[in-house]
Amino acid sequence: MADPILSVRDLHTYFVADEGVVRAVDGTSFDLHSGRTLGIVGESGCGKSVTAKSILRIVERPGRIVSGQIMLRRQNGSTVDLTTLPTDGRDMRSIRGGEIGLVFQEPMSSLSAFHTIGNQLMEAIRLHTNLSKRAIREQAIELLAMVGIPRPAQRIDSYSFELSGGLRQRVMIAMALAAEPRVLIADEPTTALDVTTQAQILDLIRRLQQERDLAVMLITHDMGVIAEMADDVVVMYLGKEVEKGPVDDIFHAPRHPYTKSLLRSIPSVLAEPRSRLATITGSIPHPFARPGGCPFHPRCPDRHAVCEITVPAEVVIGENHVTACHLYNKVAA
Amino acid sequence: MTVLDVRHLRKHFPLRQGLLGRTSGYVKAVDDVSFSIEAGETLSLVGESGCGKTTTSRCILRAIKPSSGEILFRTANGEKIDVASLDKKQLRPLRRQMQMIFQDPFSSLNPRMTISEIIGEPLLVNGMTGTAERNKRVADLLELVQLPSAYLNRFPHAFSGGQRQRIGIARALALNPSLIVADEPVSALDVSVQAQIVNLMLDLQDRLGLAYLFVAHDLSVVKHVSHRVAVMYVGRIVEIAPTTSLFNTPGHPYTEALLSAVPVPDPRRRAQRIVLEGDVADPSDPPSGCHFHPRCQYATDQCRTETPELREIAPGHSVRCLRAEELSLLGVPTGA
């Protein structure tokens, strides 16, 4: 495989509050490659969104990156560690939007209600080019057409609240891609949408990825969306990456008990009607009360004494497939 | 035994304009909806946002007053009463027999009341004033939803989303209702907790013979809970059928598209899906003829002008499509 465009190494992002420290991201490493989609999946509090925010350096206070590296291969060929750049410096601003595009879950709150979508889109283009006003407008219309907005020449002058949820998310994608970034981070891009609209948006992301050879980082809680879209998958639980591997391995040969239980517990349209689901006992602990040792041990069907004390190290299972679980560590130890 | 029989239910919201609030038209949120639910049965109402499924459920609970139609509810002593025609006072004795499970486990519990007060409230306001008797019943209800009775004096903020949803279910069960309307009861929960609540609802139904009206958008969850499914599109039921028939041999092109759009948690099944064009029609100005025709790949000229009726194409399987018999649509095979 070619060199990654973006590579995250041992990222730790903590939130220090009066009540204690929340280790939102606690040692995550992965690579993004051109033309490939990395899916990051996990339930609430697993740190998937904070990972994305860390890459873009937009973690809200009191959160901050405690350690780790985020190496970005820039368009001019140089490589930079994003954790060393000032959050609001010129470099980081040109990387956000310029080299890494971002799509959020809530298109309504990410688009301004006071400017037309065209103005916002043209602003995004203007920040990264120095074309004439007319050329920028033409490019904006072209972008709207590219993301499948009907009658783009008219729609460019409408406001975000005049559009449906699906169209708004298309506008968001157009904005994210306005500066032709090579990396696209999509944080739950379809969670607020209906299924048929979700299918449209996922289709669109896939098509744009092929056309532009984008490296996509797709963050979601929906295993179905991951199965549909991802080439590689990182499964996270309470800030820890518990398993990482090619999508087929994750779904057909999962190794970590959390991945296994999670896959068993998701409802499926293929299931027998009125069949009971396998469950994971208990619930996700409060972030301040994170269990010691392996964070999953209180809910794990295969736990051992060691799981309560020691944090499991990552074990290589197969090609590009690793898991952090003592079950596989024992053989080596 | 039919618990609920909804006939020609309509809810039209007037569109008001101008300073004087002149009515300029109507949003037909629910437009001639009929279905029935048997004791011990789950009927799911599915569809995309704005299809009228939530309005339908709120009409049945009489949180909103329907514009027309009948909602025949079979009371505990066997009478059939039209809930749609009752006023607030007459409704109160019926309320206890129809309860609701809410979507948001956070806003559905009063943060200022303890668990025992929350679950005990329906008992208290319906005449069970003895504290000891009530506490006993609340403890039983907690056990029913598999929560330790030690939690009685805790406040909602001490519980996770899944636990709160159990508390909400316990409250709904307090008065022994025969019908429970569940409005997206698991969609706000984490995947690993969703399964627990789905299983709990199935168990409770088997034990107590409850009838569920399950309002949801997630077809995967729907498949795990329903006996029958009704699909709504722009205020109308377009298809209603037993779960297996609906998923295996859908009769309406919209159902086919919905099923096809659901992502399947298996990377080896990245099937060519049917991606619908455009958006859900505006219920204040729906398309002529069949509401679905502008997005339907099978539409003919006839679909643009003629409004299809809901017709039975197989036993218990009704479809609102002019071409229902001639089309052979793609479903999702069970267990494949």
Place this chain on the structure above:
Amino acid sequence: MSATTAESRVAVATQRQLIWWRFRKHKLALVSAFVVLAFYVVAVFADTIAYTEPFDTQASRSYIPPQPIHWFDAAGHFHPTVNALKGTRDPRTFKLAYVPDASEPRDLVLFGHGYEYRLFGIIPTDIHLLGVVNSRPQDALFLLGTDQLGRDVFSRLILASRTSLSIGLIGVVISLVLGVLLGGISGLYGGWIDVVIQRVIEILRSIPTIPLWMGLASAVPNSWTPQQVYFAITLIISLIGWTELARVVRGRFLALREEDFITAAELAGASQMRIIFKHMVPSFLSHIIAAVSLALPAMIISETTLSFLGLGLRPPAISWGVLLQDAQNLQTLALAPWLLVVALPVIVVILAFNFLGDGLRDAADPYG
């Protein structure tokens, strides 16, 4: 272990406890709460803390500067005294001027005897917090100096706080009753009642306050007793105050009506009364308390402004505004700058109320 006990403590904590725990973290608000409390303690015991009859005029003693307290005697022992005042005639103007006489220290004592008053309006006594031993009339204490008529500024200030702080409190109570009643009706019933009440509020709020007050205050007859004027002014001030509270209450009712737990109570068959008093009112009580503590300083400012402009309370009544009126002209300020000291408690109490209100509002916001 300690984590789990802390957790279960939080689990059974009432909403009120949670609010208190969150409020406690606001150091500034906590300090402000004590400041506000201290002010009201002073207001309640005003007559005890004052040591000179506040209406006691003596033209010859006008504009005496503040008398410093000497805490230690020559030997270095703790022995608080003030110097007696000695009247001297200016040889050119023949005006009587008082200068402290260091040769004649007067002992200060706690709980000395002074003028007679009724504590809490009931118990007759003449005990005051501070007193001068064996005081002769000319040795009276003037900690903050005197005004033009030779009245003790300190004692007047203390008694003025009683008037100003109580006007604020009574004004807020009247506003609260009106606001909760009308806001509640507006939010609960909606429809045309809501429209009417909202329009009334908008009209009241669109009238510029000062001219409105001026108009109303000038309608108060001159012949009224200070007590009657006091209540009239309180009413005038709360006329505007209630609108804000009514909006808060209406907004909370509207928001709560949409809450699922209210729907759940309706479905359970709870009566309208139970829903209002068991579910809705407790849910916004803390918001009301916060709104009140933010409305109070506005009331106090209103009274001060009106009286300062000569439209509110009039002498012989004393309030902060009335006292500040004395400090209105430049000549007085040049001659007797200590008269401006009245502004200090106004500023302190207004700031304290604002910090307290902010703290309460933050703490009252529910989880999530």
